[in-house]
Amino acid sequence: MVATVRTVLGDVPAGDLGVCDAHDHLFLRSPLLPGQELADREEAAxxxxxxxxxxxxxxxxxxxxxxxxxxxxxxxxxxxxxVHVVAATGLHQAAHYPPARLDLIRDGLASLFVAELTEGIGSTGVRAGLIKVAGAFHTVDAHARLTMTAAAEAHHRTGAPIAVHLELGTAAPDVLDLLCGELEVAPQRVILGHLGRSPDGTMQREAARAGAFLAFDGPSRAHHGTDWRLPEELAALAEAGFGGQLLLGGDATVPDTPGMPFLLRRLCPRLEEVLGAETMTAALVGNPARAFALGPVRDAWP
Known part of the structure; x- marks a missing residue:
């Protein structure tokens, strides 16, 4: 059976993705980023x-x-x-939403995620292809536990991968303990984002040994002073045998971030000098094809 990825135009063979920006944003708004919305369709194009x-x-x-x-x-x-585009369902940290909105959907999150993965987002007919959730700084707080529990249920019912925002790159072990331990999600179906924001090599190797995909999505904001360490971090992981779990993304969250063109124009050539062509091809092509493919569906939950 050919593995497929759910794009906004339908399911496509995972091998057809080509070079993949594994974490980015074409559109985004948040009360935490007032006046910095990504909302212009022509700019996205x-x-x-x-x-x-x-x-x-x-x-x-x-x-x-x-x-x-x-x-x-x-x-x-x-x-x-x-360009193939994969959309997300899921929920970010509570601070990104009006409390009244969270109160309305809190008890039906898993059903919401499943509906957006299988039926479509609203009346658009566009189906999501992954579930995005978020941890807290150095912990999994009550909101994260709620959303991750719903994400795990939706994953088991649909086979969609789970992508996790790690706040400033922290709490990967706690996230994996919850998702892959208590909630029985296979670690190969989990993508950990923002690992480069906390240049803790021991923690990065621990997450890699667990089997999760590791998304390094910088440079993304000007104040991320750890971005300069990205080549050595990736080289250390590749040399330790984890090159098959690395993913790269631009993660443009506000209009002035360099984003997806910069990823291929400047960052990737720099990384290839350190990592070599084979590891870079894996990070950009082979690894995303496996990370974002739809997996098997579990018949019952829990």
């Missing part, structure tokens, strides 16, 4: 065209439910630019 011009094939948008993910525009953008 231009970024996709530029990404395509540098050899890009797929962009995975991690913008979850309720954060202006532009679901109604994603199919048209994918079709017009020739």
């Amino acid at each position: 231009q970024r996709l065209r530029s990404f395509r011009g540098f050899g890009g094939g797929t962009v995975v948008q991690w913008t979850p439910h309720g954060m202006g993910r532009g679901a109604g525009s994603l199919a048209g953008l994918s079709r017009s630019t020739g």
